[in-house]
Amino acid sequence: MKQTTWLTAVVMLAVGFNAGAGIIDLTTAGAVGGPVNGAIFEQSNFELSTGTGVFEPFVRLQSNGTEKGYNTTKNNEEWDTKQGLWTHPIQLSEIPICEGIFYKFELDINESSNQPKLSLDALKIHLADVGDLTGYGSNPDFGTALYDLDAGENNTVLLDYSLATGSGSGDMVACIPISALGTDGSKYVYLYSEFGSYTGSDEGWESSDGFEEWGIITPEPATMFILGLGSVLVRKRR
DSSP states (O other): OOHHHHHHHHHHHHHHHOTTOEEEEOOSTTEEEEEETTEEEEEOOHHHHHSSSEEEEEEEEOOSBOEEEEOOSTTOOSTTBOOSTTSOOOBGGGSOEETTTEEEEEEEOOOBTTBOEEEEEEEEEEEESOSOOOOTTTOGGGOSOSEETTSSSOOEEEEEGGGSOSTTSOOEEEEEEHHHHOSOTTSEEEEEEEESOOOSSSSOOSBOSSOEEEEEEESOOTTSOOOOOSEEOEEEOO
16 A cells, blocks of 8 residues: 555544544554644654654753743743753754655653653644744744644643653654645744643643653655554543
8 A cells, every 4th residue: 555545544544533633642552643633643653663864853841740832042941941952943944744745743752650641732833934033922923823733622642651762762743734834944943832731531641750852853764654554542532
């Protein structure tokens, strides 16, 4: 089966499970969820699965309990964003494309072994003409989010750090539609995310240890990413 046909099958299958989304459960190896507002989410130990390429973070967040932040210059300390080399501007032309219809963002979480679960509670992506904006939420230069996990209703992605092999090996791939972000490669990408707020089950979903980081893998082999049909695990919020 060709990759494009495989992906189409995944999307069609996911639609059946995703009426009125809510919870995107990626707590089993290889789980796939979505589409959620056009995006597909996959549990992926991506560094091991690619075999080539380097994971390059562009934003790191860290706090115990709940955490939130976004990428801009390396000196940004707003909310729980960590300063340093791995928080920086990134242009749309740098984001890898998969299957010809998605931009591909990688997420690496770092939780404690005795509390490995973590919820992704917000994901918003904006584009702007410059890469050093600050004041997220109050600065109109960010504009409206072009992708919003919670557009239409409140959605949550559930993650499990114990499925990976440590920092840098990866936990999730988010495939965001090109149709949402457009194709102007000169634009700067701002990715805002929140973690650790979900309380809808008896398990703890708070952040408990190291940093969470969003990044990309470069170089990007054309055949590296294949969405599996194994399990599309999206269950409606109770």
